[in-house]
Amino acid sequence: xxxxxxxxxxxxxxxxRIFTAALQVLEEEGAAALTVRRIATEVEYTAPVVYQHxxxxxxLMLELVTHGYTLLLTEARAIATAETDPDQRxxxxxxGYVRFAGDHPHLYEAMNGTAVGxxxxxxxxxxxxxxxxxxxxxxxxxxxxxxxxxxASCEILWGxxxxxxxxxxxxxxxxERAQHLAEQAVDAILLxxxxxPGLPA
Numbered sequence: 001x002x003x004x005x006x007x008x009x010x011x012x013x014x015x016x017r018i019f020t021a022a023l024q025v026l027e028e029e030g031a032a033a034l035t036v037r038r039i040a041t042e043v044e045y046t047a048p049v050v051y052q053h054x055x056x057x058x059x060l061m062l063e064l065v066t067h068g069y070t071l072l073l074t075e076a077r078a079i080a081t082a083e084t085d086p087d088q089r090x091x092x093x094x095x096g097y098v099r100f101a102g103d104h105p106h107l108y109e110a111m112n113g114t115a116v117g118x119x120x121x122x123x124x125x126x127x128x129x130x131x132x133x134x135x136x137x138x139x140x141x142x143x144x145x146x147x148x149x150x151x152a153s154c155e156i157l158w159g160x161x162x163x164x165x166x167x168x169x170x171x172x173x174x175x176e177r178a179q180h181l182a183e184q185a186v187d188a189i190l191l192x193x194x195x196x197p198g199l200p201a
Contacts, residue, residue: 015053017043022060023067023107030106031115034061061115066124068111072100073128080131086139087190093135094161094186095179101165102175112162129154139190147193160185 021042025034036057040047054060079096083089101108111121132154140146147153161182168178 011053014043014045014049018045018050018053019060019063019067023064026064026106026110027104028106031061031110031113036060058116061110062120062124064107065111065116065121068104068107069124069128071104071107072097072111073131075100076128076131080135086135086142087187090135090139090157090190091183091186093132094157094164094182097161098165098168098179098182099175102168102178105169108165129158132157143194145194153193156189157186160189 018039022034022039025038025042034057036047036050039060040050043050050060054063075096076093079092080089083092110116111124116124133151136147136153136157148156164178164182164185167173167181168175173181
């Protein structure tokens with residue numbers, strides 16, 4: 001094996017170890033516990049080694065948030081593919097979103113908080129937003145109605161699901177009930193759009 005290839009693999013291996021350690025700290029303890037020094041200690045390297053692979057805590061956090069949205073998108077696509085009915089597809093995806101938030105509370109908080117800048121967060125979230133727009137377009141085509149345009153329909157559903165996910169963290173509600181509430185809320189929103197033709201496009 002050429003020396004350059006071996007070094008590239010070693011470098012990739014170190015980067016993976018750093019990322020895995022950072023993800024574990026974030027998932028278990030939250031963003032406040034995530035520091036370059038802490039991660040360096042976890043992987044038994046010095047802080048400068050971490051900086052060789054990531055642009056400090058901010059760069060590492062952005063990659064973790066992007067990873068979170070990739071996980072969410074993968075789960076949402078799997079749910080959407082398994083369901084053929086456009087209404088039920090949106091309801092199942094809604095429940096899946098809330099379940100994801102309950103399964104990964106600290107990661108979800110980082111994905112929707114101020115751990116990374118707004119532009120980076122939006123870029124990471126965009127593929128998931130695009131999937132939601134696709135599902136809404138399919139639903140709209142089947143029912144022959146137009147939900148609010150200018151991204152408003154996605155924002156309405158996203159805000160609703162985020163609210164339900166937040167409720168799910170409360171002991172009095174819990175993730176399982178929040179999933180059912182999310183389905184009911186989305187169902188009510190879709191019903192309202194179906195029975196109000198002529199909404200602004």
